Amino acid sequence: MGRWGVALLVALGVSLAAQAAERFDRPGDYRGALTVQGMERAYLLHVPPAAKQGAALPLVIALHGGGGDMERMARDDLFGLISKADRAGFVVAFPNGYSRLHFGKFATWNAGRCCGAARDRNSDDVGFLRQVIETFAAQASIDRKRVFAIGLSNGGMMAYRLACEAPELLRGIMAVAGTDNTVTCAPSRPVAVLHIHARDDDHVLFKGGRGPAAVNADLVTDFTSVPATIEKWTRLNRAGVAKPVLTFSGAACTRSEGAAPVQLCVTENGGHSWPGGAKARGEAPSQAIRATDVMWGFFSGL
Secondary structure, eight states: OOOTOHHHHHHHTTGGGGGGTTOOOOEHHHHHHHHEETTEEEEEEEEOOOGGOOOEEEEEEEOOTTTBBBBHTOOOOHHHHHHHHHHTTEEEEEEEBBOOSTTTOSSSSOSSSOOHHHHHOOOOOHHHHHHHHHHHHHHOOOOOOOOOEEEEHHHHHHHHHHHOOOGGGEEEEEEEEEOOSSSOOOEEEEEEEEEETTTSSSSSSSSSSBBBTTOGGGGOOOOOOOHHHHHHHHHHHOOOOOOOEEETTEEEEEEOOOOSSEEEESSSSSSSSTSSSSSSSOOOOOOOHHHHHHHHHHHTOO
8 A cells, every 4th residue: 555555444545534534643654544625634743753652752754745635745755844843753744735636746835925726726725734733632642832834936935825824833834945925914922044055046036026947927926036025034033233143155044033033044055945855856955954853953943
């Protein structure tokens, strides 16, 4: 059945909605679905060996990029989130964005002004992710004070929207190669923000606008710049002047402290990618930092 086929009922086509009694306290991989707007929305879940100890664990919601899917985001050779979860002891979930296709491929997230069919259909992705978090909080041993959302590109944009509209659910977010393109944003409380971006990103341009690598301009938007995104969240989190915190060959990070911190890490190259990871096409990701390691270093210090 493969790595994610451990739940027999799911493998036979029975959604998680029909398995209300199922719990996810045991280490392993699970596959399930929730119904939102009359549509089944799938996800993958990985519970680390630390669950054997019985303590409540942090939860990381990992959101794939636009045109991707949960299966790709869960690939450890590309992002390293499974192995990091096992070493650090957190639960990681991989929800699938909205897709017109039965198997969920080429999915996007409704992050406000982006992207694709999810935006155009006005998919209730905030509602879906709320259900994901509430489901795991009820059916797994999750520390509700340590729930985080992370994402690549359109997934990072969705993490920003979740921080804007459901901040009570989150301790912090990380966006990689995806800026804040929300239409409205008035969070009821501060949310810690980590943003990682390559200066030479040709999809979501560092200085804003529509990158030359956009395949179909109608599917995206004129993206908010990285500086404008950081300025916005520095203001929302009532944070101060940014100071250097990490410096590497080819990358540097600054951080503002306030009601919640705002940290920006910039790589000099790597294009539109996940630093420290891998991808099949285009410019290779920067190896100056590992986004997955920087993520957990940031979250674990909150």
